Amino acid sequence: MTEPADTSNGLQTMRRRASGLLVVAVVVYIIARTQQDSSTVWGYVRATAEAAMVGGVADWFAVTALFRHPLGIPIPHTAIVATRKDAIGANLGLFVEENFLSADTIRTRIAAAEPAARIGEWLGSTTNVDRLVDRAANIAARAIEAFDDDQLQRAVDDILAARAAKLDHGNGLAELIDMSRRGQHHEVLVSATCRVAIEYMTDQRATLRRLLGDESPRWVPSIIDDQVFNRLHQAAISAITEIRHDLNHPARRALDRQLDDLKVRLRDDDHLRSKVSTSVENLISHPDVRDFSTRMGRDIRALIVSELTTPDSATRDTATRSVTDFGGQMTSDASLRDRIDASLSTAATKAAEIAGPELASLIESTVARWDGAETADRIEQQVGRDLQFIRINGTIVGGLVGLSIHTVGEVFL
Template sequence: MTSSDAERAAALRRMKTVATGLLAVMAVIFVVAFALQDSYPWLQYVRAAAEGGMVGALADWFAVTALFKHPMGLKIPHTAIIPRKKDQIGESLGQFVEENFLSEDVVRAKLDSARIAQKAGVWLEKPESADRVAVEGAALIRGLFTVLNDDAVQGVIESMVRKHLLDPPWGPPVGSIAERIFAEGHHHQLVDLLVERAADWVDANYSVVTRVVAQRSPTWVPRLVDGVVGDRVHAELSKFIRAVQEDPQHDVRISIDTYLRDLAQDLQHKPETIAKAEEIKGQLLDDPRVRDLTARTWSTIKNALLDAVNDPESELTTKFKAAVQDFGSRLTNDADLAAKVNRWIADAASYAVRTYRSEIAGVISETVGRWDAEETSRKIELQVGKDLQFIRINGTVVGSLAGLLIFTVAHAIFG
């Protein structure tokens, strides 16, 4: 028995004592009045009142007691109602809650008046609240990583990589993206960069160019001629690269554009090119590499998150707290956002009530059904028994007044 149950039990005992004591007082008054009424005729009225009070007290004692047990242990029909009807009471209570409380209209009206989003916003924008959310979130992440099996997670990541990255052919989607990039000219900046780097290399490597020319010339050619030819080749090469660099419509640039556009088309429609792309994909991402990639990906994510949540001053934690406060401030000040969040909450609650109302209400009937009959009667009596004792007291008082009134009227009529 909990402390609150103990308090209720004590209050119930006190009220039972008062009600029973009142019955005893009526009995004493009745005996005295009955014994002396011949000597003192006015005591007949007192006797009638006490007699009516006893009848009322006994009748209401029987009624109240019959709810929870058999009066005086006698198995009188229609007594011990709660122990006998426990399951029906549980079902009726569950049905009552389902029909009157687990209603979409009731739930939505209550949530609309509660203004949950605004209240949550006021709480979230406080620094101490953001700290609390960060602490609880960190504990949740640590708990998840403790529960999660690394091999299982890596298996899930690997299956997702295979399903969404490796199994689909690369050629058509890559070709489609490349076609759009080439059509919009986004690759020109890369071409410019490559040409610029080539020009810089030629300018900085005169000796390399002349040496290569000398190495490729016949042995019978004089060294002087090699030098002249090498110088000429370097000059022409530099001139050619400068021309490509300065002329957006140079033949080399046009040839590059044509080649890239044709390649994008072939990746989408030419079986040989698509097969070649699949071969390259297989060479780049074979099974060992995929497993190593998924293992390193999960390890990196896990370690980074754990390091961040374990450090209250980490950048992730700091930004998370700032984001929580910012979200709380927006909920408080942005009426449209708050209304949208409240609508989401109401929709979610309405869906839960609409879908699971029977299961939720069923918890009541199932819980009551598991209770012992006597235990159920005791629990209910502890909750309402104190108030029910007032019925006995009121019955005593009302019975006394009724007895007095009946006796008075009868005496007035019949003398």
């Protein structure tokens, strides 16, 4: 990884300054040594420079030992970053997990942030709501459009197969019959069927007469066929009309008995139940049904995408009103805000419990893959400039300490 030029230049500049200050201390010390017999003042100067050199060299060693062996000499416990980067990575990961992703830290941060109040305030702006709905709708539309026809067919097949596998078709059909019987819904169906049959027989009278003529022997006169047809046609319509209007008609009661018998068999007859299940499975897997389900899926997909992408669609209007109302409730209802904050806190805490060890492991494994020398160089580029101030301060503080000790010795001892 290439380090920014200003970071590298800043490190080099501060390193030259710290080294330059140490050189100044050395030069001053040499001069003071040559002049210390001429005046007592030079004794103070020599002591100051001498201690400054000691402090500067000691801190140079300490700073350098973090990243490399001083003067290239493999002194024990030097080049700490390069030789202990794996342990540093593990400790860094653990530090992040324990101090940034702990449950107490997350709960405290969420409580201080009051996210529900902020969300409610943000949703109070019509512009924000429109932008949110627009982005969410477009994302949903793109996600739906990403399904091609094959994926859609597989999805529909999987849904139908899953539903079919879970259902007890025999019991389901028996329950349907039972519900129809209790609610008398089948009576409505019988009446409607009778009405349709009467309308059909009336509208198709000529067709039915022709069919009778085709089946009648050639030697039977047509006038007799007409009389027979008229009587049969009228008798059939009359019989169906009676069934339609008489809810207690024997035919209806016979149908009730047949339905009750079928209901019992659907629950108790394993052979019939198996036949029903097989029929349902065959129906679901039939090519025509699959084609119909695919076409229906495509139509539904196109309708949903159109609703999502049309700015003034009913779906978008409903979503906008719902989001706006929700934002208003969050602003006005303190208990709702508390519940939302609590839910967010719980969710974030659980997520941290799961992600924390993973993040720590990621940090540890990432650092472990780095080259030791490269790792030391990266870290030095980032913090080395500030560490050079330690060298400068060590030189200055060392000089002041040396001056203080020399002064105490001269004055009091």
